Amino acid sequence: MPAEIKVPTLGESVTTATIARWLKQPGETVAADEPVVELETDKVSVEVAAPSAGTLGTHEVAEGDEVAVGALLAIVDGQGAASGPAPAKAPPAAEPAPQAASPARPQPAAAPVATSSGQTGGIQPPRAPSGPVARPATPPADVERDGHAPLPAAQKMMTERGVAASAVGEGTGKDGRITKGDVLAFLEQPQAKAAPAAPKPAAAPVRQDDPREERVKMTRLRKTIANRLKEAQNNAAILTTFNEVDMSAAMAMRAEYKEAFEKKHNGARLGFMSIFVRACVAALKEFPAVNAEINGDDVIYREFVHMGIAVGGPNGLVVPVLRDADRMSFAEIEGSIAGFGKRAREGALKLDELTGGTFSITNGGIYGSLMSTPILNPPQSAILGMHKIQERPIAVKGQVVIRPMMYIALSYDHRIIDGKEAVSFLVRVKEGVEDPRRLLLGL
Template sequence: MTEVRVPTLGESVTEATVATWFKKPGDAVAVDEMLCELETDKVTVEVPAPAAGVLGEIVAAEGDTVGVDALLAVINAGEGAAPAPAAAEAPQSAPAASGGNAVDVMVPTLGESVTEATVSTWFKAVGDTVAQDEMLCELETDKVSVEVPAPAAGVLTEIVAPEGTTVDASAKLAVIGGASAGASAAPAAAPAPAAAPAASADVENAPSANKMMAEKGIDPASVTGTGRDGRIMKEDVMKAALAPAPAAAAAPTAAPRAPVAAEDEAREERVKMTRLRQTIARRLKDSQNTAAMLTTYNEVDMGAVMELRNQYKAEFEKKHGVRLGFMSFFTKACCHALKEVPEVNAEIDGTDIVYKNFVHMGVAAGTPTGLVVPVIRDADSMSFAEIEKAIAEKGKRARDGKLSMAEMQGGTFTLSNGGVYGSLMSSPILNPPQSGILGMHKIQDRPMAINGEVVIRPMMYLALSYDHRIVDGKGAVTFLVRVKEALEDPRRLLMDL
């Protein structure tokens, strides 16, 4: 007998609600086949089978609230593993190589809280021969791009989800025929239906979905359920809440499109927003709607940092194998200032303020597909060289679209360097649930009055945007002054002053 328990739910999450059981007692299950879905106040978590067998008792029924590591069900040993689908079940669009089996290509694990993706590119066509682990296609989620390798060698006989298709986390993407003997197929999951049936009166919706519909005043009849039997899930309500208003009524958050002359319309190009761009837009707007955001400014003389960098950059690169940039100085200065003003490194959770006794520094990076914020974990305990190496590695992975979900979660404060694009001044937007973000800008020679004389100095404007709900003006100004002091005299960092 094997126990099925609640997995780790994520940072600060201690309980969940059993939303949907995909299996019932007596059903045969395969290893890693999805048994049930849990909902927390932040994410939806799928629970896979830890072993093959027959599902015995279900201890936690749909609607039950369970804690971390609570017992959900038991799997009994038996004739158990759900059989792989026969090759005949998959319609063949191209002849399969003889002497092999059909293997389904499934959507891989997308990461915590990610429930669907869009097929962006197919690298292979139907009829192509593929090697095991050769890249077949690329999926795009609202946070990262995911490459899908071939689970076995053979011939690509069918593409179930063409480019542009939105698929859920358990959907089938394609079929490989003529797979070599011994190649194991992932347990088949039924392809997501093109449109989930509307929830009927005798189908119980997810508790969190009912709560959200009541809070937002959403009619259940207007929500399309994607759960089992048309069950309405929390994500369905969120999508309905974000959906644009009908054409008859102008959307309250966006002005109607201005009339366009026919000859101008013919010269326009309409491109659908990527899922990443849609998420960026939604999160930034949510940040403005939620936080009491305010920005305070200061300026810093970068002469001391530039002189120190020029003096040691060759030795630094020779010893550590990475260039000495400005970001390590700013990271160190911010970590130093956050110790004195901890509320800038905190977040609001309901009616509580959560102070972080560590600094996970988010470093905003522009990529061809949009802005992402990889996180340098425990930056406050890292050396200059460790920070530079981490920033270089994360930046490259961001540009290549290789960042994982874990690499973009858990940040406590963010640095945004608009100066690399020539920005002289800006007001950065908070990256929720963080309460502070520092905007760096272009270094520009300006005349400054120093000791009664006008001299030319390399100056940079700094902008700290902060959540005024927990950060007072005094704290914000103090933070910026400490950053300025540390950069204008880097020796203060060594002396912890």
């Protein structure tokens, strides 16, 4: 029995998707639960599988088309034959022969049909009756529908000055027609002078591609990322503050407890992200405005932390969310982040894993970035940027020493977060990472 393949439910607030690519072609055999088509939403890519085994029928939509939830994508014929086009409809029954016209009442003559040359063609018009024919009076060609069309001299002046007849109103001429004097009187009124017509914008020049260039259409995910980043710049008053962190203590703790940590927590590796997440959680509790958001004329404060962790995937940057990060242990944080990275590379992140974040962390240091100004992830009000750890000479108690240092940056929405709060927040993060014991003791 044929089975329909439809667009599945795509998650919260997602109602459409784009056909990224067909994985199976019409006529190919498919197994039950085998991926047939890949959809791309604003957030992730989703594979849609065949509901049963059989032969795939015709693609109902093409690659690049936008489809709504519930739309039909294809049909799987369980009998093993590809579903072909619908059978041709039976020809309509022959129409009965027309009955003889009743002689009781003569039929009116058909109206003449105008041809492209302006002459009449087809059925010829009947002869004119011998008596006089009443014809409707036709207004002069220059009379407008409003009944006060300008006279020729007035029309010329109005065209030159960019004045509309409706602006002048009813004229003083015969039948209310606008005269040149009416136009002059209108132009003498300072508040009524018509502004010169704005010049039409020049058409954008067509770009000539070089033969050595390749033009590739932006994916839906990339367009969404671009729109959201531009939205953040347009709507928020973004400011960035910087600090630097001495990573010596964090690196020493990691080196000392790395093996024991992995053994106790089933292979979970102790990294720096869990330390930064816990340091941010502690600072967010102290400065709740950094974890809040603006909603219309209101500010929404939260008593929980949903921490977004920026992860690079094959189609671009995505930000999966650690829900209730303030309740998670170091091991739970490390395990969740490792899982996010693996699923992001495989394109297997779920939609509900990418929504609801209240604060985000991005780590450009894994790519070698020494310093940057991260952009907010709307509707969040702040984001922390981590960077490359680099040994640098610094002064410690009057002595120049070499330490592994990292620059950190906090971009924040100045509409809701004051500079004092932002700087103090970043100082708390610095203190927590430089002395991880503070995090364990809740200091």
